[in-house]
Amino acid sequence: MRICNFHCMSKRATEDHRPRRSASAESALRAEIARLSRMTVEERITNALTMRKRFAWIQSEEPSSRANEK
Numbered sequence: 001m002r003i004c005n006f007h008c009m010s011k012r013a014t015e016d017h018r019p020r021r022s023a024s025a026e027s028a029l030r031a032e033i034a035r036l037s038r039m040t041v042e043e044r045i046t047n048a049l050t051m052r053k054r055f056a057w058i059q060s061e062e063p064s065s066r067a068n069e070k
Contacts, residue, residue, distance in 0.1 A: 021029075039047070 036044070
């Protein structure tokens, strides 16, 4: 049984055998975890509260119910 039908998934991908994460993805994940572990609680809160502004350029495909409220 395939996990999904996207072309990025290997034909061998099953529930028991998933593709391995790439070395660059693993490196990026470890770097992000290290960056987060160095942050203070205040920095994390500030970071979370400014995400909407920093990622405002990302548009969703369907308008959210929150966007319709404005």
